[in-house]
Amino acid sequence: MDALEAILTRRSTRRYSPEKPDRKTIEEILDAGRHAPSGGNNQTTHFIVITDPGILSELADIVREAFSKMEVYPGMYSSMKNNVIAAKAGKLVFHYNAPVLIVTANRKGYGNALADSACALENMMIAANAMDLGSCWINQLHWLDEDPVIREYMTGLGLKEEETITGGLVIGYGEGGLPVRSELPRTGNPVTWVG
Ligand SMILES: Cc1cc2nc3c(=O)[nH]c(=O)nc-3n(C[C@H](O)[C@H](O)[C@H](O)COP(=O)(O)O)c2cc1C
Numbered sequence: 160m161d162a163l164e165a166i167l168t169r170r171s172t173r174r175y176s177p178e179k180p181d182r183k184t185i186e187e188i189l190d191a192g193r194h195a196p197s198g199g200n201n202q203t204t205h206f207i208v209i210t211d212p213g214i215l216s217e218l219a220d221i222v223r224e225a226f227s228k229m230e231v232y233p234g235m236y237s238s239m240k241n242n243v244i245a246a247k248a249g250k251l252v253f254h255y256n257a258p259v260l261i262v263t264a265n266r267k268g269y270g271n272a273l274a275d276s277a278c279a280l281e282n283m284m285i286a287a288n289a290m291d292l293g294s295c296w297i298n299q300l301h302w303l304d305e306d307p308v309i310r311e312y313m314t315g316l317g318l319k320e321e322e323t324i325t326g327g328l329v330i331g332y333g334e335g336g337l338p339v340r341s342e343l344p345r346t347g348n349p350v351t352w353v354g
Contacts (some may be wrong), residue, residue, distance in 0.1 A: 162289075171295040180259065185208065191282040191285070192204070192279035197275040198271030198275055201269075219253060223251045224245045224246075233242065239302065259261040266321060272325055277326065293333040293338070294329060
């Protein structure tokens with residue numbers, strides 16, 4: 160699969176088989192993330208790779224608990240609202256039981272923190288697709304970055320005091336295969352040509 164095909168056929172995968180990709184495969188995907196561009200070539204995105212099923216399960220519990228305490232308010236953006244509703248029903252598993260969760264962090268107060276990490280996350284999702292693995296951006300830990308329980312837990316996993324959680328993704332084999340990977344039409348993301 161060439162680069163353009165890997166970009167155009169990448170889809171968010173939300174159903175995973177429990178089978179864990181081997182370490183070399185995960186390292187190759189991480190390498191794609193680490194080779195992403197960064198403002199000023201700062202290379203300050205920190206990748207926390209979690210593959211321990213017990214830790215993934217504990218994280219799902221504390222994220223569910225944190226979301227269950229949030230109030231649904233008018234105008235709350237829809238996927239956040241759905242997460243809160245699912246958490247209150249005890250049904251939120253924010254990482255979809257994928258075998259690998261990669262959390263990205265970057266320096267607090269660094270103006271390119273989110274942009275640099277987004278480049279890394281997209282590189283990793285494209286690499287995963289090229290390797291016939293599913294992936295999905297996972298943002299709950301970013302939203303909960305200032306929650307003291309989440310921060311304490313993530314600090315135990317290697318998050319540094321001077322870092323903020325910028326995002327994350329899950330990777331794994333799609334349960335029953337990957338979602339349809341044909342190129343989907345784009346109706347949003349308008350383009351203005353000048354000249
Ligand atoms: C910044 C960002 C945050 C996202 N957060 C989540 C998330 O927390 N959980 C999730 O299932 N998908 C998340 N997504 C995936 C989007 O829902 C998905 O990319 C979008 O619906 C388009 O579908 P596609 O990726 O299959 O093209 C996120 C995507 C982006 C770029």
